[in-house]
Amino acid sequence: GIQVEQSPPDLILxxxxxxxxxxxxxxxxxxxxxxxQNPWGQLINLFYIPSGTxxxxxxxxxxxxxxxxxxxxxxxxxxxDSGVYFCAVPGYNAGNMLTFGGGTRLMVxx
Amino acid sequence: NAGVTQTPKFQVLxxxxxxxxxxxxxxxxxxxxxxxxxxxxGLRLIHYSVGAGITDQGEVPNGYNVSRSTTExxxxxxxxxxxxxxxxxFCASSYLGKGGGGYTFGSGTRLTVV
Numbered sequence: 001g002i003q004v005e006q007s008p009p010d011l012i013l014x015x016x017x018x019x020x021x022x023x024x025x026x027x028x029x030x031x032x033x034x035x036x037q038n039p040w041g042q043l044i045n046l047f048y049i050p051s052g053t054x055x056x057x058x059x060x061x062x063x064x065x066x067x068x069x070x071x072x073x074x075x076x077x078x079x080x081d082s083g084v085y086f087c088a089v090p091g092y093n094a095g096n097m098l099t100f101g102g103g104t105r106l107m108v109x110x
Numbered sequence: 111n112a113g114v115t116q117t118p119k120f121q122v123l124x125x126x127x128x129x130x131x132x133x134x135x136x137x138x139x140x141x142x143x144x145x146x147x148x149x150x151x152g153l154r155l156i157h158y159s160v161g162a163g164i165t166d167q168g169e170v171p172n173g174y175n176v177s178r179s180t181t182e183x184x185x186x187x188x189x190x191x192x193x194x195x196x197x198x199x200f201c202a203s204s205y206l207g208k209g210g211g212g213y214t215f216g217s218g219t220r221l222t223v224v
Contacts, residue, residue, distance in 0.1 A: 001169065033213060041198065043200065043215040044215075045214070086152055091155065095159075095160045095166060097141075097143050097155050100153040100154070
């Protein structure tokens with residue numbers, strides 16, 4: 001099936017720092033989504049971004065579909081940004097359900 | 111508006127027991143799916159449904175059954191629990207097919223098989 005790789009696997013930041021998370025995928029896709037899993041396990045949809053750039057507050061995402069990657073930017077990080085960030089793309093199934101990357105585990109220290 | 115509701119939140123089973131994880135959504139989404147998340151890993155697709163009466167297998171379907179008799183409900187059945195099925199299970203629904211936007215996840219069911 002389609003491969004989704006995220007980097008880095010782990011990231012530790014001081015509060016206020018900026019960061020960039022990367023998602024590479026092995027085949028062309030018609031959409032890509034970013035999720036945040038908070039320390040309590042809840043999964044929140046951050047962006048639906050098949051191409052181009054979107055921004056939501058301190059978070060923004062860019063997908064370059066032709067080069068098969070997406071970036072998630074976190075600016076002025078806060079402790080509440082801690083958790084795991086997943087990207088996901090449609091897999092090779094009839095419903096095009098999402099295939100997830102392994103995630104980037106982010107810890108923001110006060 | 112409850113979104114996606116999963117029950118129970120926690121469950122301990124003995125090897126060989128069966129059980130059903132419940133999932134209900136009130137957003138009239140056509141697409142529903144079940145994922146499992148093992149420690150330190152991403153989510154893997156177990157089964158999914160593109161509408162009432164239609165289900166299909168995902169990446170890791172063995173040992174699980176699903177049915178979709180209504181738009182709202184999508185239960186996941188463990189036929190004969192095994193320790194390898196210890197995991198956190200998430201149900202999701204979405205309003206667009208083709209992996210489109212609007213994915214909403216339930217809060218998860220943490221299952222331990224002893």
